[in-house]
Amino acid sequence: MKFLLFTLLSALLVVFLNIVSPYWVVMIALTVLAGLIRPSVWGGFFGGGLGMGLVWLGQTVYISAVTSSTLPDKMGALMGLGSGLSLMVLTAVLGFILGGCSGLLGVMFRNLVQKKRTDVYLG
Amino acid sequence: MKYISFLGTLLLTGALGVLVSLPFGQIPPIAPLLDPNHGFWQNSFSEDQLAEEALSLENLNAAVEVVYDEQLIPHIYAENELDLYRAQGYITAKHRLWQMEFQTRAASGRLSEIVGPMALELDRMTRRKGLAYGAEKGISYLTENDPATLALVEAYADGVNQYIAQLSDARLPVEYKILNYRPEAWSAYKSLLLLKYMSDMLVGDRDLEYSNLKKILGKVNLDRLYPEFPSENDPVIEKERVWDFTSLAPAKPDSLNYPEETLHLEPLVQPTEGTGSNNWAVSGKKTKNGNPILANDPHLSLNLPSLWYSMQLSTPQHTVKGATLPGALGVISGFNENIAWGVTNATKDTRDWYKITFQDASRKAYKYGKDWKPTEFRVEKIAVKGQEVFLDTVVYTHYGPVVYDQSFKSDRQDVNFALRWIVHQGTSNEQKTFIQLNKATNHEQYTEALKDYAAPAQNFVFASKSGDIAMRIQGKFPLKWKEQGKFFMDGADPRMEWQGYIPFEHNASTLNPERGFVSSANQHPVDSTYPYYVFDNSYEHYRNRRLNRELSRMEQITVEDMKGLQYDSYNLQAAESLPVMLNLLASYGESSKEAQKYLTDLKSWDFFADPAKKGQTLYSIWFAETSESIWRELMEQGAPVLRPNNYQTIALMSTFPEDAIFDVHMAEGIQTAQYHVRVGFDSLLVAMKNWESKEGDYGWADYKKTTIQHLVPNFKAFSVTEVYTGGGSGILNATGSRHGASWRMVVELGSTINAFGIYPGGQSGNPGSRFYDNFIPIWAKGDYVNFDLRKKVDQKGVLFKTTLK
Numbered sequence: 001m002k003f004l005l006f007t008l009l010s011a012l013l014v015v016f017l018n019i020v021s022p023y024w025v026v027m028i029a030l031t032v033l034a035g036l037i038r039p040s041v042w043g044g045f046f047g048g049g050l051g052m053g054l055v056w057l058g059q060t061v062y063i064s065a066v067t068s069s070t071l072p073d074k075m076g077a078l079m080g081l082g083s084g085l086s087l088m089v090l091t092a093v094l095g096f097i098l099g100g101c102s103g104l105l106g107v108m109f110r111n112l113v114q115k116k117r118t119d120v121y122l123g
Numbered sequence: 124m125k126y127i128s129f130l131g132t133l134l135l136t137g138a139l140g141v142l143v144s145l146p147f148g149q150i151p152p153i154a155p156l157l158d159p160n161h162g163f164w165q166n167s168f169s170e171d172q173l174a175e176e177a178l179s180l181e182n183l184n185a186a187v188e189v190v191y192d193e194q195l196i197p198h199i200y201a202e203n204e205l206d207l208y209r210a211q212g213y214i215t216a217k218h219r220l221w222q223m224e225f226q227t228r229a230a231s232g233r234l235s236e237i238v239g240p241m242a243l244e245l246d247r248m249t250r251r252k253g254l255a256y257g258a259e260k261g262i263s264y265l266t267e268n269d270p271a272t273l274a275l276v277e278a279y280a281d282g283v284n285q286y287i288a289q290l291s292d293a294r295l296p297v298e299y300k301i302l303n304y305r306p307e308a309w310s311a312y313k314s315l316l317l318l319k320y321m322s323d324m325l326v327g328d329r330d331l332e333y334s335n336l337k338k339i340l341g342k343v344n345l346d347r348l349y350p351e352f353p354s355e356n357d358p359v360i361e362k363e364r365v366w367d368f369t370s371l372a373p374a375k376p377d378s379l380n381y382p383e384e385t386l387h388l389e390p391l392v393q394p395t396e397g398t399g400s401n402n403w404a405v406s407g408k409k410t411k412n413g414n415p416i417l418a419n420d421p422h423l424s425l426n427l428p429s430l431w432y433s434m435q436l437s438t439p440q441h442t443v444k445g446a447t448l449p450g451a452l453g454v455i456s457g458f459n460e461n462i463a464w465g466v467t468n469a470t471k472d473t474r475d476w477y478k479i480t481f482q483d484a485s486r487k488a489y490k491y492g493k494d495w496k497p498t499e500f501r502v503e504k505i506a507v508k509g510q511e512v513f514l515d516t517v518v519y520t521h522y523g524p525v526v527y528d529q530s531f532k533s534d535r536q537d538v539n540f541a542l543r544w545i546v547h548q549g550t551s552n553e554q555k556t557f558i559q560l561n562k563a564t565n566h567e568q569y570t571e572a573l574k575d576y577a578a579p580a581q582n583f584v585f586a587s588k589s590g591d592i593a594m595r596i597q598g599k600f601p602l603k604w605k606e607q608g609k610f611f612m613d614g615a616d617p618r619m620e621w622q623g624y625i626p627f628e629h630n631a632s633t634l635n636p637e638r639g640f641v642s643s644a645n646q647h648p649v650d651s652t653y654p655y656y657v658f659d660n661s662y663e664h665y666r667n668r669r670l671n672r673e674l675s676r677m678e679q680i681t682v683e684d685m686k687g688l689q690y691d692s693y694n695l696q697a698a699e700s701l702p703v704m705l706n707l708l709a710s711y712g713e714s715s716k717e718a719q720k721y722l723t724d725l726k727s728w729d730f731f732a733d734p735a736k737k738g739q740t741l742y743s744i745w746f747a748e749t750s751e752s753i754w755r756e757l758m759e760q761g762a763p764v765l766r767p768n769n770y771q772t773i774a775l776m777s778t779f780p781e782d783a784i785f786d787v788h789m790a791e792g793i794q795t796a797q798y799h800v801r802v803g804f805d806s807l808l809v810a811m812k813n814w815e816s817k818e819g820d821y822g823w824a825d826y827k828k829t830t831i832q833h834l835v836p837n838f839k840a841f842s843v844t845e846v847y848t849g850g851g852s853g854i855l856n857a858t859g860s861r862h863g864a865s866w867r868m869v870v871e872l873g874s875t876i877n878a879f880g881i882y883p884g885g886q887s888g889n890p891g892s893r894f895y896d897n898f899i900p901i902w903a904k905g906d907y908v909n910f911d912l913r914k915k916v917d918q919k920g921v922l923f924k925t926t927l928k
Contacts, residue, residue: 018158018159018160019160022155022158022161022292023143023154023155023158023161024140024144024154027136027140031136056157056158056159059159059160059164060159060164063159063164063165063167063168064167066172067167067168067169067172067891068893069166069167069168069169069891069892069893070891071163071164071166071167071297071890071891072164072167073840074840074841074890074891075163075297075840076840077839077840078301078838078839078840078841087157090157091157091159091164094143094153094154094157097139098139098140098143098154101132101135101136101139102136104132104136105129105132105133105136108125108128108129108132108133109129109133111125111129112125112126112129
């Protein structure tokens with residue numbers, strides 16, 4: 001349940017925050033979000049990853065559709081990747097890794113803090 | 124354990140976040156580039172999808188309205204000139220920022236900052252030529268003498284800078300994202316620098332090659348192979364023109380000594396062959412509607428984003444439209460409600476070299492007459508991406524900078540030459556010329572506007588609604604005695620100095636000549652009766668004659684006729700030389716089936732270089748190979764020299780085919796022109812066999828492969844290759860493989876102006892926009908888009924409108 005919630009909120013966060021902020025601010029925000037929601041370790045990684053990766057993929061698909069621009073293909077050729085399609089995949093994978101690591105970090109941090117608190121409580 | 128996994132994840136995530144923000148060699152930071160909200164994806168939008176109704180531009184006196192037509196050509200309506208140029212700067216930057224910046228960086232020798240050490244030698248050369256030095260002097264000149272123009276240039280700069288300040292990551296041109304740098308502030312200095320850069324693009328000199336040729340061939344043979352006037356001279360200013368002034372031309376001093384050594388310097392980069400232009404105007408008596416018609420097509424390197432950017436600029440006092448240069452104010456080639464004008468390069472040898480004799484190794488003084496004159500040192504600090512700053516000390520003499528010296532491109536330690544060039548003098552005001560031309564309403568104001576214009580010298584064609592047509596060859600031309608500056612000169616001899624400048628009133632010009640048209644195509648400016656010394660190696664011999672023959676022949680001329688003439692692909696050189704070559708070839712090689720096929724193509728060819736014509740391909744290879752064979756021994760002298768031009772080569776082949784010049788010393792027996800034509804034909808067979816097996820079809824367009832290249836040649840995907848179009852060097856449609864008509868304009872000056880224009884590119888500088896290269900197919904076919912003047916209230920064909928306030 002937390003996994004789904006985290007994935008959804010991550011996606012929304014990327015959609016809105018990324019418009020005004022660079023990717024690294026989004027990463028920090030995802031870390032904080034994961035810390036607040038505290039999904040499982042795997043949930044943090046995949047939730048953040050899917051949230052950011054799918055949104056980035058969706059945005060590239062959307063931009064390509066509404067603009068019909070040849071730029072993705074040109075960039076693909078320029079970077080030696082062939083077509084614009086491979087750049088979409090690359091963007092999605094990059095988004096997934098950045099989002100995933102951020103989510104994971106948030107969970108790890110929360111676990112760390114939580115552990116301390118547990119110690120204090122038990123003590 | 125949890126600490127370890129936390130720290131591990133922290134390190135991993137942190138490292139990842141940093142890693143994707145760093146460049147690796149030539150690979151830009153990957154995350155900012157791919158981020159769909161800020162990276163290159165955002166450059167996929169075309170301008171109409173990002174249209175904004177209002178934008179903020181400070182320091183305006185009144186709101187400025189910008190109306191884009193369906194080709195994304197902005198029409199700017201301002202209440203006064205300061206607002207107009209502020210808006211021009213802002214709007215130009217909005218569509219062409221990266222290009223303006225890149226070109227001025229190139230002009231100031233600062234490419235190494237962006238691309239690294241690979242550009243260092245180029246940057247050193249640019250700086251040693253003194254372009255930036257000239258622009259700095261230009262700014263001081265404006266500050267002291269023309270604050271009104273300076274205020275306009277500064278308003279333009281302010282407009283550019285306000286755009287840069289508002290620029291979001293998303294809207295940053297994609298080239299910045301790939302090359303990983305940011306735009307820096309624009310300035311009035313950069314606008315002047317851009318005009319100096321045009322000089323650099325258009326002006327060449329062959330003093331080095333001529334100095335060597337004089338040594339190798341001797342003066343008599345030099346004059347025979349490289350005559351200063353061709354036998355059939357068809358100059359810019361009609362031959363009938365009478366020069367009704369007293370010449371100030373200086374007499375040639377006696378017993379001059381030239382530096383005698385054969386020089387092994389590397390010559391300066393020259394304007395590429397095929398760089399040139401056409402312009403003409405026909406008077407109402409030759410046109411169908413009785414209105415003057417003016418046409419202009421400057422030929423330059425074909426690049427993307429295009430060098431040109433179309434605009435209409437309006438105030439309540441004037442409305443002007445045409446081609447602008449991003450970075451410079453006003454319209455450069457265009458028309459207003461009363462007049463039209465256009466430019467072609469009017470090259471005259473305005474760059475000269477002086478041998479400098481330094482007093483000692485410190486280079487603090489050099490010999491001049493009986494004295495020693497002090498030098499100045501200018502230290503060029505060249506920032507290099509990924510390396511330390513490179514310091515280059517350039518010695519300046521009163522002639523100009525010593526371009527080649529012990530530290531730069533000379534294998535002779537004792538050879539130092541200073542470059543004398545108009546560009547180094549700050550006393551010109553080209554920007555004012557264009558601002559005044561934009562507003563001129565008649566011939567008098569056009570002439571007045573040209574008074575401030577020094578370089579690069581241009582043939583300014585003119586036509587007015589009131590019925591005048593005119594041509595003026597305008598530049599600041601040094602007064603020279605015969606052959607001064609044709610060869611390297613001795614800087615220690617004061618008699619070698621330029622003797623002043625040809626007065627403005629003595630520059631060649633004509634108004635309403637009897638023949639009913641004026642025209643220029645980079646040929647000799649005048650005939651030999653002009654009382655000043657005129658010399659350049661690069662004068663055209665074919666386009667001009669074709670153009671003048673057609674204009675003389677034509678009557679009842681329409682705009683369509685003039686468009687047709689700009690696209691004319693008749694190869695006069697081939698028409699004059701192919702029969703000679705076929706005659707010399709005689710029955711040679713006819714036994715081979717392949718040779719027969721090519722000869723049939725050649726014999727049935729009508730001399731038009733249309734895209735599908737095979738004869739043009741075969742002729743161009745055959746002639747090039749023949750010329751190569753004729754001049755091979757001359758070119759292999761071990762020092763930089765140049766070949767006699769095609770016109771002279773053909774004249775020798777047809778008039779003196781048995782001349783000793785055709786003899787090959789290395790070969791047995793005596794060779795004549797016939798030998799070279801046959802060698803050339805054999806080479807043609809080899810080249811065609813190779814071509815046909817690799818590429819197949821040899822129609823002209825398939826062979827020449829016209830390419831419109833992005834300003835960064837490595838960005839191949841941003842170039843447009845293999846454009847299917849005809850024409851070539853020496854042909855009115857001068858479109859070769861990398862050069863050609865960079866802008867075509869035809870204007871009929873009737874009661875309402877009827878105008879057409881096109882250039883091989885598009886209004887947008889963004890490779891992702893649908894307006895990036897949309898003009899190219901239209902241009903390739905010889906078609907145009909409508910360029911009529913628009914009123915603010917016109918509603919037809921509006922793409923979108925923006926108010927600047």
